[in-house]
Amino acid sequence: MFSKACEYGIRAVIYIWSQSKEGNKLGVKDICKEIDAPEYFTAKILQALARQNIVSSTKGPNGGFYIDKEQENIHLMDLVVAIDGDKLFNGCGLGLKQCSATNPCPIHHEYKEIREGLARLLKTKTLRELAEEVSSGKATLHSVI
Amino acid sequence: MFSKACEYGIRAVIYIWSQSKEGNKLGVKDICKEIDAPEYFTAKILQALARQNIVSSTKGPNGGFYIDKEQENIHLMDLVVAIDGDKLFNGCGLGLKQCSATNPCPIHHEYKEIREGLARLLKTKTLRELAEEVSSGKATLHSVI
DNA sequence: AAAATAAAATACATTTTTATCTTTTATTAG
DNA sequence: CTAATAAAAGATAAAAATGTATTTTATTTT
Ligand code: FES
Ligand code: FES
Numbered sequence: 077m078f079s080k081a082c083e084y085g086i087r088a089v090i091y092i093w094s095q096s097k098e099g100n101k102l103g104v105k106d107i108c109k110e111i112d113a114p115e116y117f118t119a120k121i122l123q124a125l126a127r128q129n130i131v132s133s134t135k136g137p138n139g140g141f142y143i144d145k146e147q148e149n150i151h152l153m154d155l156v157v158a159i160d161g162d163k164l165f166n167g168c169g170l171g172l173k174q175c176s177a178t179n180p181c182p183i184h185h186e187y188k189e190i191r192e193g194l195a196r197l198l199k200t201k202t203l204r205e206l207a208e209e210v211s212s213g214k215a216t217l218h219s220v221i
Numbered sequence: 222m223f224s225k226a227c228e229y230g231i232r233a234v235i236y237i238w239s240q241s242k243e244g245n246k247l248g249v250k251d252i253c254k255e256i257d258a259p260e261y262f263t264a265k266i267l268q269a270l271a272r273q274n275i276v277s278s279t280k281g282p283n284g285g286f287y288i289d290k291e292q293e294n295i296h297l298m299d300l301v302v303a304i305d306g307d308k309l310f311n312g313c314g315l316g317l318k319q320c321s322a323t324n325p326c327p328i329h330h331e332y333k334e335i336r337e338g339l340a341r342l343l344k345t346k347t348l349r350e351l352a353e354e355v356s357s358g359k360a361t362l363h364s365v366i
Numbered sequence: 367a368a369a370a371t372a373a374a375a376t377a378c379a380t381t382t383t384t385a386t387c388t389t390t391t392a393t394t395a396g
Numbered sequence: 397c398t399a400a401t402a403a404a405a406g407a408t409a410a411a412a413a414t415g416t417a418t419t420t421t422a423t424t425t426t
Contacts (some may be wrong), residue, residue, distance in 0.1 A: 077222060077309060080384065083316030090327060103402065117385050123404060135403045152328070164222060171228030173364035182235060182351040182360040183297070186342045193338060197331045206327040215370025217329040219318035225414065248372065261414050268374060280373045281423025 082113030082159040085121045086210050087217045089131055089155055093207030101133075112218040121159065128158045143203075152206065153198035165195045181194040227304040232256040232362045234276055234300055237286050238352030246278075247283030257363040264305065273303045279338045288348075297351065298343035310340045 078086070088107050095102055098167065099117040104122065108115045122141055126133045133200040156164075168175040169187035223231070233252050239325040240247055249267065253260045267286055271278045277289040301309075314332035322329065354360035 077314060078315065078316075082226050083314075086315055087326075105402095115387060116234045116387075120385095120401075120405095126403085133403060134393070135391070135401080137401045139393065139396060139402050142402085163417095168363075169222060169228075170231055171223075171225065172361075179365055181232075181359050182354045183342070183346065183361065184360065186346070190335065190339050190342060194335050197328070197335060200329065201331070213331065216317075217326065218317075220324055246372095250372095250413070259415055261417075264373075265375095265415095271373085279423070280371080282371045282425060284372050284423065286373085338388060 077164075078156065079160050081117070081121050081145050082156055084111070084118045085125060086152070086155060086160045087113060087167040088118055088122055088141075089125065089203060090206045090210060091141055092131060096207075101138060101142045101143070103140045107141070110217065114122045118144055125155070125158060128156055130158050134147065148204065150200055150203050152201045152203065154201070156198055165191060216220040222309075223301065224305050226262070226266050227301055229256070229258040229263045230270060230304045231297070231300060232258060232276050233263055233267055233286075234270065235355060236350060236362055237276060238288055238348050239355045241288040241352075244287070246283060246287045248285045252286070255362065270300070272304060274304050275300055293349065295348050296344055297346045297348065298340065300348070301343055310336060 079131050088111055091107055091111050092102055092192075094197065102134070104115060104119045107122075111118075116136060122131060122133070125131050126141070130150060131141050131147065133139070133141045141202055169183055170181040171192070172179075172181050174185065175181075181187075206215075210217060233256055234250055236256050237247055249260060249264045252258075252267075253263050256263075260353055261278050267276065267278070270276050271286070272285075274292065276292065278284070278286045284328060308325060311320060314328055314336070315326040317324075317326050320326075320329065326332075351360075
Protein backbone atom coordinates (compact mmCIF):
# COMPACT_ATOMS: atom_id res chain seq x y z
CA MET A 77 0.00 0.00 0.00
CA PHE A 78 2.47 2.64 1.21
CA SER A 79 6.12 2.59 0.19
CA LYS A 80 8.79 1.67 2.74
CA ALA A 81 9.87 5.30 2.71
CA CYS A 82 6.35 6.31 3.64
CA GLU A 83 6.05 3.72 6.40
CA TYR A 84 9.31 4.88 7.97
CA GLY A 85 8.32 8.50 7.50
CA ILE A 86 4.97 8.09 9.22
CA ARG A 87 6.45 6.18 12.13
CA ALA A 88 9.26 8.70 12.51
CA VAL A 89 7.00 11.74 12.46
CA ILE A 90 4.52 10.22 14.89
CA TYR A 91 7.41 9.50 17.24
CA ILE A 92 8.73 13.04 16.92
CA TRP A 93 5.26 14.30 17.72
CA SER A 94 4.92 12.00 20.72
CA GLN A 95 8.17 13.37 22.18
CA SER A 96 7.91 16.97 21.11
CA LYS A 97 7.34 18.85 24.34
CA GLU A 98 8.58 22.44 24.67
CA GLY A 99 11.57 22.69 22.41
CA ASN A 100 12.64 19.08 22.86
CA LYS A 101 14.45 17.89 19.74
CA LEU A 102 15.23 14.39 18.57
CA GLY A 103 18.22 13.05 16.65
CA VAL A 104 17.85 10.66 13.75
CA LYS A 105 19.70 7.96 15.62
CA ASP A 106 17.30 8.03 18.55
CA ILE A 107 14.28 8.10 16.28
CA CYS A 108 15.43 5.13 14.25
CA LYS A 109 16.31 3.08 17.29
CA GLU A 110 12.83 3.66 18.67
CA ILE A 111 10.89 2.94 15.47
CA ASP A 112 13.19 0.19 14.18
CA ALA A 113 14.02 1.80 10.84
CA PRO A 114 17.24 2.14 8.79
CA GLU A 115 19.08 5.24 9.94
CA TYR A 116 20.51 6.85 6.81
CA PHE A 117 17.44 6.10 4.74
CA THR A 118 15.09 7.56 7.33
CA ALA A 119 17.32 10.62 7.64
CA LYS A 120 16.81 11.35 3.95
CA ILE A 121 13.06 11.04 4.31
CA LEU A 122 12.99 13.39 7.29
CA GLN A 123 15.15 15.88 5.44
CA ALA A 124 12.69 15.86 2.56
CA LEU A 125 9.82 16.36 4.99
CA ALA A 126 11.68 19.26 6.59
CA ARG A 127 12.08 20.87 3.17
CA GLN A 128 8.34 20.49 2.68
CA ASN A 129 7.68 21.99 6.09
CA ILE A 130 5.99 18.92 7.53
CA VAL A 131 8.52 18.81 10.36
CA SER A 132 11.21 21.23 11.56
CA SER A 133 14.90 20.70 12.21
CA THR A 134 18.03 22.46 13.36
CA LYS A 135 21.66 21.49 13.07
CA GLY A 136 24.33 21.54 15.72
CA PRO A 137 24.48 20.54 19.37
CA ASN A 138 21.03 19.92 20.86
CA GLY A 139 19.76 20.03 17.33
CA GLY A 140 17.43 17.53 15.76
CA PHE A 141 13.88 17.18 14.51
CA TYR A 142 10.88 18.71 16.20
CA ILE A 143 7.39 20.05 15.63
CA ASP A 144 6.75 23.73 15.13
CA LYS A 145 3.61 25.69 15.93
CA GLU A 146 2.86 26.03 12.22
CA GLN A 147 2.90 22.26 11.82
CA GLU A 148 0.33 21.53 14.46
CA ASN A 149 -2.65 20.93 12.22
CA ILE A 150 -1.04 18.55 9.79
CA HIS A 151 -3.01 15.48 8.88
CA LEU A 152 -1.64 12.07 8.06
CA MET A 153 -2.76 12.70 4.49
CA ASP A 154 -0.32 15.60 4.08
CA LEU A 155 2.53 13.40 5.21
CA VAL A 156 1.63 10.51 2.90
CA VAL A 157 1.23 12.79 -0.12
CA ALA A 158 4.54 14.50 0.70
CA ILE A 159 6.31 11.15 0.40
CA ASP A 160 4.29 8.93 -1.95
CA GLY A 161 2.38 11.51 -3.96
CA ASP A 162 -1.33 11.31 -4.69
CA LYS A 163 -1.41 8.52 -7.27
CA LEU A 164 -2.96 6.17 -4.72
CA PHE A 165 -5.89 8.54 -4.28
CA ASN A 166 -6.51 9.44 -7.92
CA GLY A 167 -5.20 6.54 -9.96
CA CYS A 168 -7.10 3.61 -11.44
CA GLY A 169 -6.89 0.37 -9.46
CA LEU A 170 -6.15 -1.58 -12.63
CA GLY A 171 -3.59 0.91 -13.91
CA LEU A 172 -5.62 2.57 -16.68
CA LYS A 173 -4.02 5.84 -17.70
CA GLN A 174 -6.77 7.73 -15.97
CA CYS A 175 -9.53 6.81 -13.59
CA SER A 176 -12.83 8.04 -14.93
CA ALA A 177 -16.47 7.37 -14.23
CA THR A 178 -17.37 7.77 -17.87
CA ASN A 179 -14.70 5.32 -19.00
CA PRO A 180 -14.45 3.04 -15.99
CA CYS A 181 -12.45 -0.13 -15.50
CA PRO A 182 -14.40 -3.18 -14.29
CA ILE A 183 -13.76 -2.47 -10.61
CA HIS A 184 -14.01 1.32 -10.76
CA HIS A 185 -17.08 1.81 -8.59
CA GLU A 186 -16.05 -0.51 -5.79
CA TYR A 187 -12.40 0.47 -5.88
CA LYS A 188 -13.30 4.14 -5.72
CA GLU A 189 -15.11 3.50 -2.46
CA ILE A 190 -12.08 1.80 -0.94
CA ARG A 191 -9.77 4.51 -2.15
CA GLU A 192 -11.99 7.24 -0.78
CA GLY A 193 -12.35 5.42 2.51
CA LEU A 194 -8.59 5.40 2.82
CA ALA A 195 -8.38 9.08 1.91
CA ARG A 196 -11.05 9.87 4.49
CA LEU A 197 -9.09 8.02 7.15
CA LEU A 198 -5.87 9.84 6.34
CA LYS A 199 -7.57 13.20 6.14
CA THR A 200 -9.39 12.74 9.42
CA LYS A 201 -6.46 11.63 11.53
CA THR A 202 -4.17 14.36 12.78
CA LEU A 203 -0.61 13.57 13.72
CA ARG A 204 -1.40 14.89 17.17
CA GLU A 205 -4.08 12.25 17.70
CA LEU A 206 -1.83 9.45 16.48
CA ALA A 207 1.00 10.61 18.71
CA GLU A 208 -1.36 10.69 21.65
CA GLU A 209 -2.26 7.05 21.01
CA VAL A 210 1.42 6.20 21.28
CA SER A 211 2.10 8.40 24.32
CA SER A 212 -0.79 6.87 26.20
CA GLY A 213 0.43 3.38 25.45
CA LYS A 214 -2.62 2.45 23.39
CA ALA A 215 -0.53 2.01 20.25
CA THR A 216 3.07 1.26 19.35
CA LEU A 217 5.59 2.16 16.64
CA HIS A 218 7.64 -1.02 16.72
CA SER A 219 6.85 -4.71 16.93
CA VAL A 220 7.64 -6.33 20.25
CA ILE A 221 9.01 -9.56 18.85
CA MET B 222 -1.80 -0.48 -4.35
CA PHE B 223 -1.28 -3.37 -6.77
CA SER B 224 2.03 -3.93 -8.56
CA LYS B 225 2.28 -3.26 -12.29
CA ALA B 226 2.55 -7.01 -12.80
CA CYS B 227 -0.74 -7.45 -10.98
CA GLU B 228 -2.48 -4.67 -12.92
CA TYR B 229 -1.43 -6.20 -16.24
CA GLY B 230 -2.34 -9.67 -15.00
CA ILE B 231 -5.83 -8.64 -13.95
CA ARG B 232 -6.51 -6.82 -17.19
CA ALA B 233 -5.16 -9.71 -19.26
CA VAL B 234 -7.17 -12.36 -17.48
CA ILE B 235 -10.38 -10.35 -17.62
CA TYR B 236 -9.84 -9.93 -21.34
CA ILE B 237 -9.22 -13.63 -21.81
CA TRP B 238 -12.42 -14.31 -19.92
CA SER B 239 -14.38 -11.82 -21.98
CA GLN B 240 -13.29 -13.56 -25.19
CA SER B 241 -13.28 -17.15 -24.03
CA LYS B 242 -16.20 -18.72 -25.86
CA GLU B 243 -16.06 -22.46 -26.74
CA GLY B 244 -12.41 -23.25 -27.17
CA ASN B 245 -11.44 -19.84 -28.43
CA LYS B 246 -7.83 -19.11 -27.50
CA LEU B 247 -5.95 -15.84 -27.38
CA GLY B 248 -2.32 -15.08 -28.14
CA VAL B 249 -0.22 -12.83 -25.93
CA LYS B 250 0.20 -10.32 -28.73
CA ASP B 251 -3.54 -9.86 -29.19
CA ILE B 252 -4.12 -9.63 -25.46
CA CYS B 253 -1.45 -6.98 -24.98
CA LYS B 254 -2.62 -4.92 -27.90
CA GLU B 255 -6.12 -4.86 -26.45
CA ILE B 256 -5.17 -4.08 -22.86
CA ASP B 257 -2.24 -1.79 -23.70
CA ALA B 258 0.41 -3.69 -21.74
CA PRO B 259 4.05 -4.61 -22.46
CA GLU B 260 4.09 -7.88 -24.37
CA TYR B 261 7.01 -9.85 -23.00
CA PHE B 262 6.38 -8.79 -19.45
CA THR B 263 2.72 -9.72 -19.61
CA ALA B 264 3.64 -13.06 -21.18
CA LYS B 265 5.69 -13.91 -18.10
CA ILE B 266 2.84 -13.05 -15.82
CA LEU B 267 0.40 -15.18 -17.79
CA GLN B 268 2.84 -18.08 -17.79
CA ALA B 269 3.08 -17.86 -14.01
CA LEU B 270 -0.70 -17.78 -13.76
CA ALA B 271 -0.93 -20.83 -16.02
CA ARG B 272 1.48 -22.69 -13.72
CA GLN B 273 -0.78 -21.79 -10.82
CA ASN B 274 -3.83 -22.98 -12.73
CA ILE B 275 -5.57 -19.60 -12.79
CA VAL B 276 -5.72 -19.70 -16.59
CA SER B 277 -4.98 -22.42 -19.16
CA SER B 278 -2.73 -22.39 -22.21
CA THR B 279 -1.56 -24.54 -25.10
CA LYS B 280 1.36 -24.15 -27.45
CA GLY B 281 1.41 -24.41 -31.21
CA PRO B 282 -0.86 -23.21 -33.99
CA ASN B 283 -4.24 -22.03 -32.73
CA GLY B 284 -2.73 -22.16 -29.29
CA GLY B 285 -2.91 -19.44 -26.70
CA PHE B 286 -4.51 -18.64 -23.37
CA TYR B 287 -8.04 -19.61 -22.44
CA ILE B 288 -10.31 -20.46 -19.54
CA ASP B 289 -10.97 -24.01 -18.50
CA LYS B 290 -14.05 -25.43 -16.80
CA GLU B 291 -12.08 -25.87 -13.58
CA GLN B 292 -11.20 -22.18 -13.56
CA GLU B 293 -14.75 -20.92 -13.75
CA ASN B 294 -15.22 -20.04 -10.11
CA ILE B 295 -12.05 -18.07 -9.62
CA HIS B 296 -12.36 -14.78 -7.78
CA LEU B 297 -10.33 -11.67 -8.33
CA MET B 298 -8.74 -12.34 -4.92
CA ASP B 299 -7.16 -15.59 -6.14
CA LEU B 300 -5.60 -13.77 -9.04
CA VAL B 301 -4.21 -10.92 -6.93
CA VAL B 302 -2.75 -13.28 -4.35
CA ALA B 303 -1.22 -15.42 -7.10
CA ILE B 304 0.74 -12.39 -8.33
CA ASP B 305 1.26 -10.05 -5.38
CA GLY B 306 0.91 -12.43 -2.44
CA ASP B 307 -1.17 -11.72 0.63
CA LYS B 308 0.94 -9.11 2.37
CA LEU B 309 -1.57 -6.42 1.46
CA PHE B 310 -4.30 -8.30 3.31
CA ASN B 311 -2.36 -9.31 6.42
CA GLY B 312 0.39 -6.77 6.81
CA CYS B 313 0.51 -3.66 9.00
CA GLY B 314 -0.21 -0.39 7.23
CA LEU B 315 2.77 1.24 8.91
CA GLY B 316 5.09 -1.68 8.22
CA LEU B 317 5.32 -3.18 11.71
CA LYS B 318 6.68 -6.70 11.54
CA GLN B 319 3.25 -8.05 12.30
CA CYS B 320 -0.21 -6.59 12.44
CA SER B 321 -1.81 -7.40 15.74
CA ALA B 322 -4.79 -6.16 17.71
CA THR B 323 -2.97 -6.63 21.00
CA ASN B 324 0.08 -4.68 19.82
CA PRO B 325 -1.49 -2.29 17.32
CA CYS B 326 0.06 0.57 15.41
CA PRO B 327 -1.68 3.95 15.69
CA ILE B 328 -3.87 3.36 12.64
CA HIS B 329 -4.51 -0.34 13.14
CA HIS B 330 -8.26 -0.24 13.72
CA GLU B 331 -9.11 2.05 10.85
CA TYR B 332 -6.60 0.54 8.46
CA LYS B 333 -7.90 -2.93 9.19
CA GLU B 334 -11.34 -1.82 8.03
CA ILE B 335 -9.98 -0.52 4.75
CA ARG B 336 -7.91 -3.63 4.21
CA GLU B 337 -10.85 -5.89 4.91
CA GLY B 338 -13.11 -3.83 2.67
CA LEU B 339 -10.65 -4.36 -0.15
CA ALA B 340 -10.42 -8.08 0.59
CA ARG B 341 -14.20 -8.29 0.61
CA LEU B 342 -14.37 -6.61 -2.78
CA LEU B 343 -11.80 -8.94 -4.30
CA LYS B 344 -13.37 -12.03 -2.78
CA THR B 345 -16.85 -11.09 -3.92
CA LYS B 346 -16.07 -10.31 -7.54
CA THR B 347 -15.71 -13.27 -9.85
CA LEU B 348 -13.73 -12.96 -13.04
CA ARG B 349 -16.86 -13.93 -14.91
CA GLU B 350 -18.73 -10.89 -13.60
CA LEU B 351 -15.88 -8.54 -14.43
CA ALA B 352 -15.57 -9.98 -17.94
CA GLU B 353 -19.30 -9.53 -18.41
CA GLU B 354 -18.93 -5.83 -17.57
CA VAL B 355 -16.39 -5.54 -20.34
CA SER B 356 -18.32 -7.63 -22.87
CA SER B 357 -21.45 -5.58 -22.33
CA GLY B 358 -19.52 -2.36 -22.83
CA LYS B 359 -20.14 -1.10 -19.32
CA ALA B 360 -16.42 -1.17 -18.51
CA THR B 361 -13.14 -1.03 -20.37
CA LEU B 362 -9.62 -2.45 -20.09
CA HIS B 363 -7.74 0.41 -21.74
CA SER B 364 -7.89 4.16 -21.57
CA VAL B 365 -9.35 5.85 -24.62
CA ILE B 366 -6.91 8.75 -24.76
C1' DA C 367 7.98 -36.01 -41.88
C1' DA C 368 8.64 -30.93 -42.37
C1' DA C 369 7.32 -26.33 -41.63
C1' DA C 370 4.90 -23.10 -39.04
C1' DT C 371 3.12 -21.48 -34.82
C1' DA C 372 2.83 -19.95 -30.09
C1' DA C 373 3.79 -20.66 -25.29
C1' DA C 374 7.75 -21.73 -22.00
C1' DA C 375 12.10 -21.00 -20.50
C1' DT C 376 16.27 -18.51 -20.25
C1' DA C 377 19.15 -14.66 -20.40
C1' DC C 378 19.83 -9.84 -20.28
C1' DA C 379 18.88 -4.76 -19.63
C1' DT C 380 16.86 -0.79 -17.50
C1' DT C 381 14.61 1.73 -13.94
C1' DT C 382 13.04 2.43 -9.38
C1' DT C 383 13.32 1.64 -4.64
C1' DT C 384 15.83 0.88 -0.68
C1' DA C 385 19.99 1.37 1.86
C1' DT C 386 24.75 2.97 3.23
C1' DC C 387 28.76 5.92 3.46
C1' DT C 388 31.30 10.34 3.11
C1' DT C 389 31.71 15.24 2.95
C1' DT C 390 29.81 19.76 3.86
C1' DT C 391 27.28 23.22 6.41
C1' DA C 392 25.05 25.33 10.30
C1' DT C 393 24.78 25.81 15.22
C1' DT C 394 26.07 25.74 19.90
C1' DA C 395 28.96 25.02 23.98
C1' DG C 396 33.15 26.02 26.10
C1' DC D 397 37.42 31.66 18.38
C1' DT D 398 37.62 26.63 18.53
C1' DA D 399 35.86 22.19 18.97
C1' DA D 400 32.04 19.37 19.01
C1' DT D 401 27.64 18.18 17.28
C1' DA D 402 23.95 17.01 14.19
C1' DA D 403 21.42 17.83 10.03
C1' DA D 404 22.05 18.54 4.85
C1' DA D 405 23.88 17.22 0.74
C1' DG D 406 26.17 14.27 -2.35
C1' DA D 407 28.04 9.96 -3.95
C1' DT D 408 27.59 4.93 -4.23
C1' DA D 409 25.74 0.49 -3.84
C1' DA D 410 22.56 -3.31 -3.51
C1' DA D 411 18.10 -5.17 -4.33
C1' DA D 412 13.71 -5.41 -6.45
C1' DA D 413 10.56 -4.33 -10.05
C1' DT D 414 9.85 -3.66 -14.72
C1' DG D 415 10.79 -4.46 -19.45
C1' DT D 416 13.03 -6.78 -23.71
C1' DA D 417 15.24 -10.27 -26.59
C1' DT D 418 16.58 -14.95 -27.73
C1' DT D 419 16.33 -19.91 -27.52
C1' DT D 420 13.70 -24.10 -26.58
C1' DT D 421 9.68 -27.02 -26.50
C1' DA D 422 5.14 -28.62 -27.65
C1' DT D 423 1.52 -28.71 -31.00
C1' DT D 424 -0.75 -28.52 -35.36
C1' DT D 425 -1.18 -28.03 -40.22
C1' DT D 426 0.40 -29.28 -44.69
S1 FES E 1 -11.15 3.55 -13.83
FE1 FES E 1 -10.22 1.99 -12.68
S2 FES E 1 -10.57 2.68 -10.67
FE2 FES E 1 -11.54 4.24 -11.83
S1 FES F 1 -0.73 -3.15 13.53
FE1 FES F 1 -0.62 -1.69 11.94
S2 FES F 1 -2.35 -2.19 10.80
FE2 FES F 1 -2.49 -3.64 12.38
